[in-house]
Amino acid sequence: MTTNLPALDQARLPARTPDSNPARFLLLYGSARSGSFSHLLVEEAARLLRHLGGDVRVFDPVGLPVPGTVPADHEKVKELHEAVLxxxxxxxxxxxxxxxxxxIIKNQLDSCPPAIKGTPLFxxxxxxxxxxxxxxxxxxTSGALATVGRWLGMFVTPSQLCVPMVQEAFDADGRMKPSPQYDKLVDLVDELATTTAVLRGHRAGLLEKYSQATAR
Incomplete structure (x- = not known):
């Protein structure tokens, strides 16, 4: 659990019971530019998820080739597939x-098939x-990403977030300033953590489809 969250009012967070088996979260961002605001925002979300007890990975898209230009066992492609799984x-x-x-983010999504050897990725x-x-x-953008997620069969959280005038949302150290947008990021991350906890253990059942089942 991290305490390096100067913009967070701890007293406003819902009380939670720590899980001995932390939920696993993958965060993707859509810019290869060093110090990009999408990367900074993802890192802020990662800190919050870790604070809530999650195990978090942030994928670096730099060096990921365009799909179809390299073999499937390319190191960066394998790294992404393993993280998604x-x-x-x-x-x-x-x-x-x-x-x-x-x-940049489209390339990451296009680099992943819906399933590998029968195991769904998303x-x-x-x-x-x-x-x-x-x-x-x-x-x-958030709506278009949600559409892709639904197409992949994911459970898109009700909350979506846009940070406008993003160049004004971060301080000189690359940390998000206290603001209504920061509060909404906390809401969104908390909602993601809660949804993941609720669905945990039910994924196998949710993946079973009548239309794909064979007669018993």
Missing amino acids: WSEGQLWCSPENYGTFSA AAKPLATVQVCGAGPSYN
Whole structure:
């Protein structure tokens, strides 16, 4: 559990019983630029998830090749596949580019098949979607990411988050300032953690489909 959360009011968090087997979360972000705001926001979310008792991995998209240009056993592709399989819940964050999500996060999603050797990578896992904007608020990107998540059979959390004027949302140290957007990030992360805990242990049953079953 991290205490390096200066913007968090601990007294406002719901009381929780620590889990001896931490839930596993994978966080993806949609920019390869060093110090990008989507990366900073994901790192802030990662701190909160760890504070809530989660085991968190943040995937670095730098060096991930375009799908179809390298063998399936490429080191970076294997790293991504293993992280997606490992995860129980996910958070995706992207800047808004031309009204939708970036090619960087699309490349990560396109690099993953729905299943590997019959094991689903995404289906029946909770997903939270976030976007950052350099200007006014928009939910185009978070909504588009949610659509992809639903297509993959994920449980998209009800809350979505947009951080507008994102260049003003972080301090010189790259930490998110106290703000209504920060409070909404706490809400979204807490909702993701709760949804993951509720669905934990039920994924196998949720993956069973009548249409795919054979007669017994």
